[in-house]
Each structure stands twice: as C-alpha cells, then as structure tokens.
Amino acid sequence: MIVNNNKTPVGEVRPSQLLWTYGPGALIDLPNLSVVTLGIDRWEKDRCQPIQEARLLDAVRKVLGPQVENLRMPPFKKGEQLDPFSAEANIGVPVRPFPRWMRCVKCGLLSPFDAQLFEIKENQYRPERTRFVHRGCTGSKGTDKAKDADAVPARFLLACRNGHLDDFPWHYFVHGGAGTCKGTLSFYESGASLQTENLWVKCSCGASRSLAQAFGKAGKENLPACRGRHPHLDHFDVDCKEPPKAVLLGATDSWFPITLSALAIPQxxxxxxxxxxxxxxxxxxxxxxxxxxxxxxxxxxxxxxxxxxxxxxxxxxxxxxxxxSGGKAEQVGEADIKGPEWAVLTEANPPTDYPHFMSKKVPKPQGFDKYISRVLLLERLREVNALLGFTRVEAPESSGDSSDRSHMAALAMGKPEWVPANQVHGEGIFIQFEEQTLVDWEALAAVKQLDVQLRGGHRGWRNSRKLDPVEGYPGIRYAMLHTLSHLLIRELALECGYNAASIRERIYADTSTDQPQAGILIYTAAADSDGTLGGLVDLGKPENLGRLLEQALNRSKICSSDPLCSEHDPEKDRSLHGAACHACSLVAETSCEQGNRYLDRALVVPTLVNAGAAFFVGP
Structure with missing residues (x-):
C-alpha cells in the first residue's frame, strides 16, 4: 500500500482484501492513519496480472460495457525481505489520507492536514508507523513546553446512498449553518464514556455543539446537502438528491462491494x-x-x-x-453465469480431469432417495471473482447478475478498461434435488402461504428503499434451497476443519427455462492451499453426508431463540427472512450469496409455528 503523491509506504493488506474489504473508494483504518483507496485508473496496470475467465469477462462487459479488456489481480510484492528504498518495495495500490480533518490527541486541535498545522512523519522501515504529528503542541493547558504530539483522523464522515463520501462539515455543524467564521476548532470529551452526547466540537468564537445532534432526526436538520464527492476519483457529482448520513470511521456500512463470480467449468x-x-x-x-x-x-x-x-x-x-478453424466447443450463453455451470454439473457423465475441474459421482445418502437425485464431489475447482463497483450506507440487493445497481459507484473516471479480480482454488459438494418432489412441495397450501409472506416482506423492503417492488424476488424454491444450504454449511464447518468463513455457496434455483434448476453447491473459497486439502469432499461421501444432513435438520427444528424466531413474519416488518436468526440459520456474510436474505427454516423442517411447509418431512 502506498500514498499516491510521494509514494510513501503506509501499510499492507492482502490482495484479496482489495476486492472484498478495501477496494477503490473504501477507507482503510490503519494504526495511525486513515486512507482511501484511489480509483483503478490510478493503479499501475502493468503490475496487475491478468486472469483468464471468458464467461465472467463476458458478464462483466454486459454490466460495464464492451470496453473492458480483461480481469486483473491487484498488484502485490513477491518477496517479504526487500530494501525499503528499492523500487520493488513501492509496489502497491495508491491511496490518499482521508478524512482530511485530523485531531491532536493532546490539545484537541481539529484541522485539515493540508492547513500546514499537521505534518506527516514517514517510516520507511515500518510503514505502518507512518503518522501525522502536531508540531510544537503545547498540550490542552497551553504550557510553555512545546512538544510534537500525534494527530489521528477525525472519526466522523458523511456518506449517502449514491456512493458519495465527504469530510464531516465541522464549521457548518458547530455554527448551525454556513457562515463566515474561520475560527480554530477543537474536539473534546465531556464524560467518561465515548457516547456521542459526550463528544463536543468547539470553535474559538465560543460556538459549540454535541455530536449527538449529527445523528438521527436531528442530523437531517443540522447537516448540509450532499456535495456529491467521490474522494477516490477527485470528482464531484452535481445535484445529488440523497440526504447525507453521518457515519463513523471504520463503520461497515461505508463500503459494500458489488461483485460477480463464476466457476471455471469445462467448455x-x-x-x-x-x-x-x-x-x-x-x-x-x-x-x-x-x-x-x-x-x-x-x-x-x-x-x-x-x-x-x-x-x-x-x-x-x-x-x-x-x-x-471453428472446431471449438459450442459456448452456450456466456453472459449467463449459472446456466452453463448447471449444465456441466448435471451431465450424465460430468468431466473428471480438467485443469480447474475434477469431479466424481458418488451414491446418494441412504434415506434421502425421495429428495436427492445426485451427489457430485468436486475434488478440484476454481472460482474467479470480479469487482464491478460499490455502494455506501446500504448493501446492494444481492451479489447476483440481477442485483439492483442504481446506486453503484464507479471504480474509475469514465468507463473502466479492466476490473480488479481474484481467483481461489478449492473443492466442493454438489447436491441435486428431485424435481418432482420439489414441484409437489411447491403445491402445498402452507408453502404458498409462506411464499406470500416472503414476497410481501420483499415488496415492503424494496418500497422502503424506493426500488421496484416487483423485481428481484428469487422465489420460494430458492428460499428453501438457500436455507438448507446455510444449515448444511453450519454443520460442515463443525467437522471439516475449515474456517467457516472460507466455505461458500452457490444456489441453482432458476425455473424460467425448460430445464428447471434445483441444486446447491457448497465449496471452499480459500486463496491458498487450505481450500484443497480434501476435508470437505470427504464429508460428501454418502455415509458422512447422510449423517450431516440428519444432524442439520434435527438441530434446526428448535432454535434457542424460539418461539420468537419461528413466529417472525417478514410481511409485518418488511424484512427478507422468516424463521431465521443468528442462532439457527445465518452464516458469515462472505459465505452467503444473498447477504443472509431469503431464509426460512420452516420451509425445510417443521417449526413450532408452521409444521406443514417443510420440504423434509422425515428421511
């Protein structure tokens, strides 16, 4: 990681974090600094290695335009022990200090770092120790002994749903509106706790105000309109109509990635x-x-x-x-991500030995013949992920191809010629379900009633966000398969030995074609060899998978949060899940393709409130 202006190293992050956590436009809260990752048009493109995945590239072009040439990995240093003054040591991603406003930890002085009151102190040998200092600080009591004091970023910012991020308007806030006062500001605490009502900003003119008035309903009255700022692009959009929201530095709602992913399948x-x-x-x-x-x-x-x-x-x-000469294999629907994957996974004789795809058919677990039609062990697979853009304040509707991108902020000025991507290697278990059993289950009156409730919650959720209430609902089949996938992920994580956050899912539930889909793929997604050790595939063998399925179903019948969990009605509170909570069904955000939405364990097993909508009525 480097600072853009003078290439001062300020810290390190993993390449995969530049896709999921600290991508363009995201804030990186380092030990002594806070920086924003600049747009990809500022990155050294030649140091970003291309990744080959034709289907995903075609899907990215469908969203961002045909000018996208390729997918590229973020730059990274190949060696740990490097001369800190060598060119190799400066390989990284350009960043810039943000927010601009700094606070002296001793005297409480609040000022932008470019006002010359603070100075950056570099450390080439320990980049993470690079910091700003307040030169000649005399302390809070104004003693005669001047001494350098550390300056830390002011931890309040403004963000809006259109992806804009701006400095907190300190002068505007403390004076109750735009004014001519250019007094010196200071930040201080009035109580023992760090609650917002105990945090104050004061001007040398005598004006002061508590930060509690920057949040909630009071914040709408005390904050200015959004200026449309994109700090990672040095650009201001005009006429942003979204109201800004005060956010804390390091808050998880300041940056949500919008990604697409595809499995490398034989074509x-x-x-x-x-x-x-x-x-x-x-x-x-x-x-x-x-x-x-x-x-x-x-x-x-x-x-x-x-x-x-x-x-x-x-x-x-x-x-x-x-x-x-044209003798290549026919490529069906390259812009469709999951369709070709489903076709390969359900082939009568699936590929067994390809560079990034090795599969093995195994018998179905005993007692589940009525529900499961096929189990396929993927002993080798590769997943490629591409970053399309990001949102702020609210997470995108979903990570799939149908997600709403009306508020997506761009990665670069203009149309990007490439996008950041990464690839992970691993293993997985694919389970295909009996189509006729699913059709019979979907016809049950109790299932239709839950479908009405989930659809009502979906409609209310989208209406509250000014989105089209009709679009985006994945269907009751998806909700059932999605819930079962979560239950199985939680059970597998207890036995397979992998980090739970490294296990991911892909749900195949499209019923709009002549060949309806009904399957789940649970796989590891580790960037190193941790994802290829065989622990997950071994649990897909019939003697293990049957036991794990029974355990997952039995464990989910009663939740420790019942009866509240099983009584939850998504239609009443405009939410996107029914009987599901952290105690029974939710998994890590990195594991779920829908952000823990569209879940209801009443669709899988009988619950205290609903016993008639369960897909599994007994093995």
Whole structure:
C-alpha cells in the first residue's frame, strides 16, 4: 500500500482484501492513519496480472460495457525481505489520507492536514508507523513546553446512498449553518464514556455543539446537502438528491462491494482444447508452430495458464488450428453465469480431469432417495471473482447478475478498461434435488402461504428503499434451497476443519427455462492451499453426508431463540427472512450469496409455528 503523491509506504493488506474489504473508494483504518483507496485508473496496470475467465469477462462487459479488456489481480510484492528504498518495495495500490480533518490527541486541535498545522512523519522501515504529528503542541493547558504530539483522523464522515463520501462539515455543524467564521476548532470529551452526547466540537468564537445532534432526526436538520464527492476519483457529482448520513470511521456500512463470480467449468471436449480456449488471448496471434514454445515458456514462468506446459508444442499448435478453424466447443450463453455451470454439473457423465475441474459421482445418502437425485464431489475447482463497483450506507440487493445497481459507484473516471479480480482454488459438494418432489412441495397450501409472506416482506423492503417492488424476488424454491444450504454449511464447518468463513455457496434455483434448476453447491473459497486439502469432499461421501444432513435438520427444528424466531413474519416488518436468526440459520456474510436474505427454516423442517411447509418431512 502506498500514498499516491510521494509514494510513501503506509501499510499492507492482502490482495484479496482489495476486492472484498478495501477496494477503490473504501477507507482503510490503519494504526495511525486513515486512507482511501484511489480509483483503478490510478493503479499501475502493468503490475496487475491478468486472469483468464471468458464467461465472467463476458458478464462483466454486459454490466460495464464492451470496453473492458480483461480481469486483473491487484498488484502485490513477491518477496517479504526487500530494501525499503528499492523500487520493488513501492509496489502497491495508491491511496490518499482521508478524512482530511485530523485531531491532536493532546490539545484537541481539529484541522485539515493540508492547513500546514499537521505534518506527516514517514517510516520507511515500518510503514505502518507512518503518522501525522502536531508540531510544537503545547498540550490542552497551553504550557510553555512545546512538544510534537500525534494527530489521528477525525472519526466522523458523511456518506449517502449514491456512493458519495465527504469530510464531516465541522464549521457548518458547530455554527448551525454556513457562515463566515474561520475560527480554530477543537474536539473534546465531556464524560467518561465515548457516547456521542459526550463528544463536543468547539470553535474559538465560543460556538459549540454535541455530536449527538449529527445523528438521527436531528442530523437531517443540522447537516448540509450532499456535495456529491467521490474522494477516490477527485470528482464531484452535481445535484445529488440523497440526504447525507453521518457515519463513523471504520463503520461497515461505508463500503459494500458489488461483485460477480463464476466457476471455471469445462467448455471443450478435452483438457488441451480447454486450456487453449482459456488462454486464447495468448495464442490468438500465433501463426506458426515455432512461436508456441516461447509462449509456453513464458506462461510457465508467470503461472498464467497452469497445466499448459504438460503438452508438446505440436499438440498445442494443432489445438490452436482446430480452434481457429471453428472446431471449438459450442459456448452456450456466456453472459449467463449459472446456466452453463448447471449444465456441466448435471451431465450424465460430468468431466473428471480438467485443469480447474475434477469431479466424481458418488451414491446418494441412504434415506434421502425421495429428495436427492445426485451427489457430485468436486475434488478440484476454481472460482474467479470480479469487482464491478460499490455502494455506501446500504448493501446492494444481492451479489447476483440481477442485483439492483442504481446506486453503484464507479471504480474509475469514465468507463473502466479492466476490473480488479481474484481467483481461489478449492473443492466442493454438489447436491441435486428431485424435481418432482420439489414441484409437489411447491403445491402445498402452507408453502404458498409462506411464499406470500416472503414476497410481501420483499415488496415492503424494496418500497422502503424506493426500488421496484416487483423485481428481484428469487422465489420460494430458492428460499428453501438457500436455507438448507446455510444449515448444511453450519454443520460442515463443525467437522471439516475449515474456517467457516472460507466455505461458500452457490444456489441453482432458476425455473424460467425448460430445464428447471434445483441444486446447491457448497465449496471452499480459500486463496491458498487450505481450500484443497480434501476435508470437505470427504464429508460428501454418502455415509458422512447422510449423517450431516440428519444432524442439520434435527438441530434446526428448535432454535434457542424460539418461539420468537419461528413466529417472525417478514410481511409485518418488511424484512427478507422468516424463521431465521443468528442462532439457527445465518452464516458469515462472505459465505452467503444473498447477504443472509431469503431464509426460512420452516420451509425445510417443521417449526413450532408452521409444521406443514417443510420440504423434509422425515428421511
């Protein structure tokens, strides 16, 4: 991580965090600084390694435009022990101190850092110790002994639903509106606790105000209109109509990523053809067989196309010619993310040995023949994630292709030529359910009643956010499969040995085609070898999966929050879940593809309130 202006190192984060937590426009709360990650048009593009995934790239282009050339990984340093003054040590992502307002920890002086009252103190050997200091601070009592004091970021900001972020308007707030006073501000605490009513800002002119008046209904009256600021782009939008909201530095609602993800699935008849298809950007301009060997050597060194070095140049050249002549495999619906995945997962003979996809059919767990039609163990898989943009204040509706993006903030000025992405390798368990059993279950009166309640909660939730109330509802089938997936994730996390946050889900529940979907894929999504140790796949064997399913179903019949949990009606409070809470059904936000929405365990098992809508009435 580097500061943009003078390339001063200020700290480090993992590359994957630049996609999920600290992407463009996000605040990074370092030990002594707070910085904002700048737009991708400020990043060193040549240091961002491309990732090959044609289906996902096509889906990204569908959202952001055809000018998107590729997906790229964030830059990272390849070595730990580097000379801090070398060029290699400065590889990173550009950031800028934000908020601009700093507070002296001794005298309480409140001022922008560019007003020359604070000075940055670099530390090349320990970047995380880089900080601002108040030169010649005399302390809160104004003693004669001047001494440097640390300055920390003021921990209040303004944000709005259109993705804007701005400094807190300290002068406007303390004076009750726009004025001409340019007095010196100070920040102090009046009580033992750090509640907002005990935090005060005071001007040298005598005006003062408690920060409690910046939140809630009082905040709407005491804060100015949104200025439309994008600090990561150095840009101001005009005429933003969204009311700004005071947020705390480090608050989780200041940045929500909007992402798309896709599994790397075979689209060709053999592994070599699939590799050529995946790396066609590298082979497209090859005209003779002699040009193949140098390209393969480069790909082996960079790791851009794993597995290509196992084939001879002659075989690769033959595959290139076949692909160029039109003998390539038919690609169905590349813009559709889950459709092609479902087609591969449900093939009569699914692929067993491809570069990023290795599967194995196993028998169904005993006692679940009525409900489950297939279990597939994915011993090897790859998931690629791409960052499209972000929102503030409120999380996006969903992470899927149908999510609402009316409030999505951009990653760069203008249309981006590339987007940040990452890839994870792992393993998974795919479970396909009996279509006829699902159809019969959907026809039950109790299921239709729960469908009405969930749909009513969905409509109320979207109405309160000024969104189209009709769009976005995934259906009662999705809610049931989604809930079962969560119950199974919680059970697997207790036994497989993986971190619960590294287990993810993909729900296949599209019923709009001639071949309706009904399946769940639970897989690991670790950026290192932790996701390929075999612990999850082993639990997919029939003797283990049957036991885990029974445990998950029995455990979810009674929740420790019952009867409140089972009595919850989403239609009454305009929420997106029924009988579901942290004690029974919710999982980590990184594990769920819907942000813990559209859940109701009454659709899976009988509950205290509803015993007639359960899909599993007994193994």
């Amino acid at each position: 060709a008849s053999d592994p070599l053809t699939q590799l050529v298809l995946d790396g066609w950007d590298f082979f497209e301009d090859v005209t003779t067989e002699t040009e193949v060997a140098p390209i393969v050597k480069t790909l082996k060194k960079t790791g851009s196309l794993p597995g290509i070095d196992k084939f001879t140049p002659a075989a690769i050249w033959a595959a290139i010619e076949l692909h160029r």
